[in-house]
Amino acid sequence: MVIVVSEDLETRLRAITRMVLREPFTKRTWSELLYLIVGAALTFVSFAFVGITVAAGVIFAITFFGFAIIGLSVRGSRGLGGVYRRVARSLLNMEIDDPEPFAARQGFLGWLQSALRDRTGWRAMAYIGIKIPLVVFGFLTAFSVWFAALTCLIYPFAGGSEPHLYGLVRVFFNPGPNYSGGSGGFRGMGIFVVGVFLFFIAPWAVRALLFLERSLMRGLLAPDALAVRVRSLETARAQTVDASAATLRRIERDLHDGTQAQLVALAMQLGMAKEKLENADDLDLDEVRQLVNDAHIGAKEAIVELRDLARGIHPPALDIGLKGALSTLAARSTVPTELTVSLHDRPTPSIEAIAYFCVAELLANVAQHAEASRATVTCTQDGRWLRLVVRDDGKGGAQVSRIGSTSSGLTGLVDRVEAVDGRFDIASPERGPTVVTVDLPLHA
Numbered sequence: 016m017v018i019v020v021s022e023d024l025e026t027r028l029r030a031i032t033r034m035v036l037r038e039p040f041t042k043r044t045w046s047e048l049l050y051l052i053v054g055a056a057l058t059f060v061s062f063a064f065v066g067i068t069v070a071a072g073v074i075f076a077i078t079f080f081g082f083a084i085i086g087l088s089v090r091g092s093r094g095l096g097g098v099y100r101r102v103a104r105s106l107l108n109m110e111i112d113d114p115e116p117f118a119a120r121q122g123f124l125g126w127l128q129s130a131l132r133d134r135t136g137w138r139a140m141a142y143i144g145i146k147i148p149l150v151v152f153g154f155l156t157a158f159s160v161w162f163a164a165l166t167c168l169i170y171p172f173a174g175g176s177e178p179h180l181y182g183l184v185r186v187f188f189n190p191g192p193n194y195s196g197g198s199g200g201f202r203g204m205g206i207f208v209v210g211v212f213l214f215f216i217a218p219w220a221v222r223a224l225l226f227l228e229r230s231l232m233r234g235l236l237a238p239d240a241l242a243v244r245v246r247s248l249e250t251a252r253a254q255t256v257d258a259s260a261a262t263l264r265r266i267e268r269d270l271h272d273g274t275q276a277q278l279v280a281l282a283m284q285l286g287m288a289k290e291k292l293e294n295a296d297d298l299d300l301d302e303v304r305q306l307v308n309d310a311h312i313g314a315k316e317a318i319v320e321l322r323d324l325a326r327g328i329h330p331p332a333l334d335i336g337l338k339g340a341l342s343t344l345a346a347r348s349t350v351p352t353e354l355t356v357s358l359h360d361r362p363t364p365s366i367e368a369i370a371y372f373c374v375a376e377l378l379a380n381v382a383q384h385a386e387a388s389r390a391t392v393t394c395t396q397d398g399r400w401l402r403l404v405v406r407d408d409g410k411g412g413a414q415v416s417r418i419g420s421t422s423s424g425l426t427g428l429v430d431r432v433e434a435v436d437g438r439f440d441i442a443s444p445e446r447g448p449t450v451v452t453v454d455l456p457l458h459a
Contacts, residue, residue, distance in 0.1 A: 099236055159182030163184040350387055370453070415439075
């Protein structure tokens, strides 16, 4: 019987074999083992602190002093949670956002009330309590594999000292109560081979345990969903307020420097024409005609400026819907643009305005900076979300973070999108293409 192995399966098996053979010698493996040891020591110290302070607080709970001890325990647990996060960042390269800083009210009673209501401290305390059985389980499983692997590897050089097995390894490699021991080179070689086997599977045992550890840390030491939501809403509100203030300043500046100056000049020209007409004896019709003509030109320029100003507040093209407005933008673009729109429901006016300005700004960037020969705009509806995708075949290299560069206008789009809990993604490698994806809620 011939077993045929496909080329893809063979390539995959070779990659897995190389990864298994290489893993015990990587920095990540030893950092994870060090975290297992340091985390266990830190957990027992933390549990001792929490256990002693909580027990003392319960004992003295009949007095005011007991509540102060419990408040101290909650505050200490918050600090210990920060230590766990720093250790995880250092050894596991795991980024966990820090919660909001502790904000205490004035006075000792205010501090105590804030401490007892500190959700972050209570969640850190729960993490320490759950971590104790996890540490015990880790030493009986993941750490026991490492310990057995090292003792089996040094057995041939230990002068006949028996390898120490415990936990999970002892369950699978226990010789039984009637085993007489035996001696000789074959037994030593067998124990050494077992040590090599355990040495290569030990990193994966630790990694499986740390999968539970990472999930526990994200659930209890990271900011809770409510705090994250409040923080995002505060950020969005601040961005919206700043954008509104900037818009008002722009409107005021445009009215003062542009339209108001045009209307003042118009009034002066009409006043001069009026004075000329009142003096019938010395009437120069050509001069009066020139004044009226200049006033007429100024009035038309003021109307154009007012129209442009109003268009910046709310584009008139949106009166016929988002599809018609995007069609107008695509038709006016100097770069040939293909438009695809598939909408079942009409978004709210604010979302339509954000979508319009995003497409307008992105197409303007394509025309000015991308050196593209064509562009595509796709607007589709996915449930309760609106997705805009603008793609061009230009030179690429656009980045939101390039403040002061030709792509700095993208920052304003990001602020607009995030203000309504939307998402702005850009992929623009060097030499292109550039793909910008904007996800917006239909109703906001």
